[in-house]
Amino acid sequence: MSEPLIVKTRFFTFAEPPHPLVLKSGVTLGPVTVAYELYGELNAARSNAILIFHAFTGDAHAAFYHEGDQKPGWWADMIGPGKAFDTDKYCVICSNVLGSCKGTTGPGSVNPATGKPYGLTFPVITIEDMVDVQKALLDHLGIKKLLSCAGGSMGGMQAMTWAVRYPESVHSAIVIAACHRHTAQQIAFHEVGRQAVVADPEWKDGDYYGRSMPARGLAVARMVGHITYMSWVSMEQKFGRKLLDKEKLGYDFSKDFEVQNYLEYRGKSFVERFDANSYLYLTKAMDYFDLAGGRKLSEAFKNIAADLLVISFTSDWLYPSSQSQEMVRALKADDVDVTYVEMQSDYGHDAFLVEFDDQTRAISSYLAKVQRERSLP
Amino acid sequence: MIRLDYEIIAGIVEPGARVLDLGCGDGELLSLLKEKRHCHGTGIEILPQQILKCMERGVSVAQGNIDSDMDVYEDKRFDYVILNESLQQIMNIEKVLTDALRVGKKVIVGIPNFCNIRARAQIFFRGQVPVTESLPYKWYNTPNLRFLSLRDFRDFCVAKNIVIEKNPCLCEGKQVRFFTNLFADSGIFVLRRD
Incomplete structure (x- = not known):
């Protein structure tokens, strides 16, 4: 048994006055601190970076171990040497989302203007705002274009948003157990x-x-x-x-x-x-999330330049396969290179955190395909 | 060794063509077309385990239903739509062929011949539903919904105003040129609208 791989959470602060982050609502916020972790090495061409998005209550600790911890990160079965997101080949990045409470600025953070926690004075944020914060982090890390970005549930919403919002900055997006808009039931x-x-x-x-x-x-x-x-x-x-x-x-x-x-x-x-x-x-x-926003979905997707991998699970009734299929149809109509698989699982929405065998087969071969077809070193 | 039907199809499809493979299985044909003919291919397949195999071959594929999933494509999106060994397992044949001829400039159909001489002999001499190398299933476990001969399909195309451009026929890994409905165990049809 080799030594456990250790990782430390890092922090990056931006949007300091007088250049605050402008949110989708039009309200400004700043400064913003982002908690993030890195696994694997960035290659010389900076072409092997993969951004991982956590789900609703997750954090930046996606893989490896924190010093002294018994448990590894939340997707350690998927990220590591020889795993789906192979850290011997790829540089994997995961950051905590805006509005969370795991190191990135959120309502529990201290507002520097008042010296007190924001509480409800924290502005209402959107999935797009989370993605904009991640973009700022990547700019800081000097990564111009991601090999891929991937996540399940709310993480899948971010992956889809990246493909739509930053078409020039992603070669591919992996959208798992997610949707393009929240429905009445959700x-x-x-x-x-x-x-x-x-x-x-x-x-x-x-x-x-x-x-x-x-x-x-x-x-x-x-x-x-x-x-x-x-x-x-x-x-x-x-x-x-x-x-x-x-x-x-x-x-x-x-x-x-x-x-x-x-x-x-x-x-x-x-x-x-x-x-x-x-x-x-x-x-x-998440409730505000609606990529089409009243347009036809294929209209919202028409600038996508990334290849897409969409995965859903048979027993997921919270983000049912029908929502993934709706995205796949719109992507096909837009001539996006899309692969879609509905995996058999009894674990419901949680399947993306449990079903590692099929996800590993799908994702590892998919990443290799993107790398090959886009001639990335 | 490459299967003869795959080799024939790869010979028909022009280099760089855009291809949609309906019922693409494990993606072998698509990956062959991609490698040998540099085609831009994508597939539709219903079984998730087959999709994983396609992905391991580096082929783009979307899980779905042949019956309904062509609706999203505009007319003539593909140079070729391929239905190899899948037509006989389709419920709504007319709709699928109509859709395929709409979204594809040409359609390649590969079907087994249920009325070749070995099948006929089994029916005639044994009085049993034929089980042959190209028709390996028993009546109770066959995935096939349609049982047709090469002549049946030719008649169908005539009745539906579908032009048969080419029709290479195969028997035991070799091409047959004469009395194909008697000797061939399968046929490949290159179809288009007038």
């Missing part, structure tokens, strides 16, 4: 989560920093979210109607079923690692 689930947070008396209009967190509300929000990430089959297999440390039903309102306990555990552990206001801002950013 917005509705997020709204339930947000209502749970704001209904918690500890939330105090977002001004709870330094006091107790709206933990109860945020936990409930996560419980709802977690249900949407699983599938009927995966819940049935994992829990069924199994009782929790008891032989028969209690006929009271204590926890009877294992699934209840699991959700509570998920909610509680989430509260320890995520900020309630970030939950509000990021769900809002």
Whole structure:
């Protein structure tokens, strides 16, 4: 067994006065700090960079180990030497998104103008704004064009946005378990989560920093979210109607079923690692996501110069295959080189964090193809 | 060794042509066309495991249904639309061929001949539905929905005003030129609209 590969989170700050970041809403924000990590080496031609996007509650720690940690980054099965995103060949970058709470500027960060956390004075941000921040990071790193960019769920939305917004800056985009716009059902689930947070008396209009967190509300929000990430089959297999440390039903309102306990555990552990206001801002950013924005989708996609790989999963009902297929059809109509595969999985939306074999086969061969066809060193 | 039907198709398709392979399977034909003829190819395939094989060959492919997925393409987007060994497994043949002739300047169809002499002999002498090398399935496990002869398909093309430009026919890895409906176990048709 070789030594575990160690990585350190780095930070980059930009948009300092008098040059703030102009957000999609027109509001300005600055300075902005970005937390990011690098795996593998950039080649001399700077042509082997791949940007990875994390999902909703993820962070910049996608692979390798932090010094002293027992667990590697969240997509370590996909990123590393010999893996799908092979760090012996590629330079992989992952940054924490704008509005999050994992090192990049968000509502929990201190506003330098006031010396206090932004709270609800933080501007509402969008997926496009996240992508603009990533573009600034790449400019800082001296990377003009990415070999690829890839992510699942909200990460897939960012990948799609990169292809649309910076057509000259990406050779390919890998869009996994994602969509081109949030639908009524997706917005509705997020709204339930947000209502749970704001209904918690500890939330105090977002001004709870330094006091107790709206933990109860945020936990409930996560419980709802977690249900949407699983599938009927995966819940049935994992829990069924199994009782929790008891032989028969209690006929009271204590926890009877294992699934209840699991959700509570998920909610509680989430509260320890995520900020309630970030939950509000990021769900809002996803709900605002609509690449076509009233146009025909093929119209929105017509400037795409990248090749696309779209992956969906059979049991994902939160971002169903039909949404991926809609994107694929529009891409085909626009003559974009698109590969699409709907992978068989029972894991629901979470499949992109679980199904490594098929994703590895698809992605490793896809990256090699892009490199070959675009004659990249 | 390259399969003869692939070799014939690769001989028909001009270098650099834009090709759509319907039911492209593991992508062998597409990768051959890409390598030997520098074609710009893409495929439609229904099985995800086949798509992964296509990807490992470096072929662009989208999972989907032949029946409905040509709607997105404008007229004459492709130089060739290929239906090799897939036509007999399609439900809505007329729609698929109409679409293929719309989005492709030409269409290449490869079909097994269900009425070649070995099949006929099995029906005549044994009184059984034929099982041959080119028709390896039993009645209960065949993926084929359509059972047709080369003559049936020629008649169909005449009735639908489809021009047959070429029709090389094959028997046991060799080309057959005479009495093809009797001797050939498969046929390749190059089709176009008038």
